[in-house]
Amino acid sequence: MKDTNELKQRNKSLALKVAGIALGMTAFGFAMVPLYDVFCEITGLNGKTITVAEQGARDVKEREVTIEFVAHVDRGMPWKFQPPVAKMKVKLGEMHQVNFLAENLSGKHLIGQAVPSVSPGQAALYFNKTECFCFNNQPLDGRAKADLGLAFFVDEQLPANVHTITLAYTMYNITDAATDNNVAAQ
Missing domain, CATH: 1.10.287 (Helix Hairpins)
Structure with a gap:
């Protein structure tokens, strides 16, 4: 017991x-x-941006900041991925549209997914994307090219000590994961 x-x-x-x-x-x-x-x-690593409707672009201010664009491709992904320019000056509150170039260097259909990062981290709260290729997977046939669109504005409330914002994207190969998800969904 x-x-x-x-x-x-x-x-x-x-x-x-x-x-x-x-x-x-x-x-x-x-x-x-x-x-x-x-x-x-x-x-200040991997700052997340806020997605808002285009109506968020309010009065244009005179203050300008420099936007630096950086594009990386993950190891083993046979794509060329590059920004339209290395940097550009923008006025706060003003809408801008740019297109990144993606090119599939392989002969196979691949699916990419871009992951953004904004530096410095505090600027991520004020960098607003109204349209971005990073919102969706990017399928590309072998040897194909595509212009990947980005529409953005920088909120006029950006702290005065921020003069440069770096927007970096890393493009990952998600072909296998996307294929597995499609098979599982069926």
């Missing part, structure tokens, strides 16, 4: 510990997004 009660007590203790660990892991999973956002804000 004593062994049975002791065994029940140990099982109950173990069950509580396992439940506590599972609860802790769930809480940690939910905390990862805000913790990542804080990390990005502190370090």
